[in-house]
Amino acid sequence: MKQHTMASVLALCLIVFPFGEILAEDSVVKLGISASLSGSFTSVGASVKNSVELARREIQAEGGLKIGGKNYGVEAIYVDNASNRSAATTNILNLIGQKHIIAIVGPMSSDRAIAVGELANSFRTPMVTPWSTSPLTTLNRPYVFRVPILYDLQAMAITKFAAKEWKASKAAILYDEISPYPTGMAKAFKEYFESVNGVGSVVAFETFRTGETDFGKQLTAILNSNADFLFTPQHYQEVPLIVRQAKKMGWKKPITGSNSWAGGDLMGQCGDDCKGLTFAGNFAPGGTRGIAKQFVDKYQKEYNILPDEPAALTYDAVKLIFQALQKTGGLSGNLVDDREKLKDQIAATKNFEGVTGNMSYQGTGDPAKCAVIIKIDDQGIFTNIDTVCP
Structure with a gap:
């Protein structure tokens, strides 16, 4: 049913947005930004808009974006994906077909990015998702790219850190089995951790469903498992509940997570309960150097x-x-051709020096880059404490 529905959408849109000579507005490069400006991820959406505007103002202050000897203005066109998949796919079609964008930035969540990536690739429009980590987002989609590290590198980073810092050889996992990101991250972590520590070294693999707030049953199993630490790849809404309930039930061992901890108001909701905890990710403002x-x-x-x-x-x-x-080297004004040229140049990127680290693309939309281990310090600031490279 899902495949038929998507096929119908694509067929309809090919009628509405025919792939003929689509000309871009002269001297202006348009980026389509799919962000959660409403819904459960509005704080993430605010971060997206802040950074897009910061980068846009910087290039405008330099006189515009110099492409092939010509200066271009940059326009960012925002659409609110409302933190849900349906809205994300609906409004992206308007960006591609009617707004004459040359590329898409976003969506952030894998739940939305997987669906939007299918459309972007079908309409041969480059898409760069800043935060989606699911392999499905870029799989067999030459027009779709990501900036963050994947599940497997985060799994390796936490496994190595846990062994070094906590002498850990047994892990417990608690995750939302309905949400795509926690499910994918939890399974990737289990697979990697057990490849290092042996089958069965994940001594508790507990699940819950989106919207649940009482984790007593799962935490009881974890407390009885003799695990050395708890790994929970949840978002900022659930982590404070899990941490507080675990501590209240007597858990005194480390609790760690993945880069999903890094977005949103985690410390505003968790406060002192989360200070001192660590997680794997891409970036933290504390302990930075250089660019x-x-x-x-x-x-x-x-x-x-x-x-x-x-x-x-x-x-x-x-x-x-x-x-x-x-x-x-220059744009023709024909969006079909220019989008393809842009896609080819992103795919050929080597040693891009980003604020989240150097990265290169090696035949896929997934960058080769390093992970960082992040600690929440006594002031509640996320701080880089270690780097793990593939």
């Missing part, structure tokens, strides 16, 4: 807050597109 520190300073000056991981990854996504556009 990452420059970005943190600029962002904080502009918005009076520290940038989070979604903000930094979005900034890199936009800068990546800018660099790739410049490397095309």
Whole structure:
């Protein structure tokens, strides 16, 4: 049913948005931004918009984006995906067919990015998702790229860190079995951890369903499992509940997670209960150097807050597109051709120096880059404490 529905949508849209000579507006490069400006991920959406505008203003201050000896203005066209898949797919079609965008930035969540990526690839429009980590987002989609590290590198990073810091050889996992990101991350972590520590070394593999708030049954099993630490790849809404309930039930061992902890108001909801905890991710504002520190300073000056991981990854996504556009050598004004040229240049990117680290694309839409281990310090600031490279 899903395949038939998508096929019908594509067939209809090919009628509405025919692939003829689609001309871009002269001297303006348009980016389509799919962000959660409403719904459950609005704080992430705010980070996206902040960074897009910061990068856009920087290039405008330089006189525009220089492509093939010509200066182009940059316009960002925002659509609200309302933190749900249906809205994300509906409004992206308008961006591709009617707004004459050259590329898409977003969506952030894998749930939306997988669906939007299918459309972007079908309409041969480059898409760079700053935060989606599901392999399905880019799989067999040459027009779709991501900026963050994948599940497997996060799994390796946490496994190595747990062994080094906690001498851990047994793990417990608690995750939402309905949500795509936690499910994919939990399974990837289990597979990698057991490849290192042996089958059965994940001594508790507990699940819950989206919307549940009482984790007593699962945490009881985890407490009785003799695990050395708890891994929970949940988002900022669930992590405080899990941490508080675990501590209340007597859990005194480490609790860790993945890059999903990095977006949203985790500390506003968790407070002191989350201080001292660690997780794997792509970026943290504390402990930065070089261009990452420059970005943190600029962002904080502009918005009076520290940038989070979604903000930094979005900034890199936009800068990546800018660099790739410049490397095309010039735009024809025919969007079909120019989108293809942009896609080819993104795919050929080597050693892009981003604020979240250096990255290269090697035949897929997935970058080769390093993971960071992030600690929430005594002031509640996310701070880089270690780097793990593939």
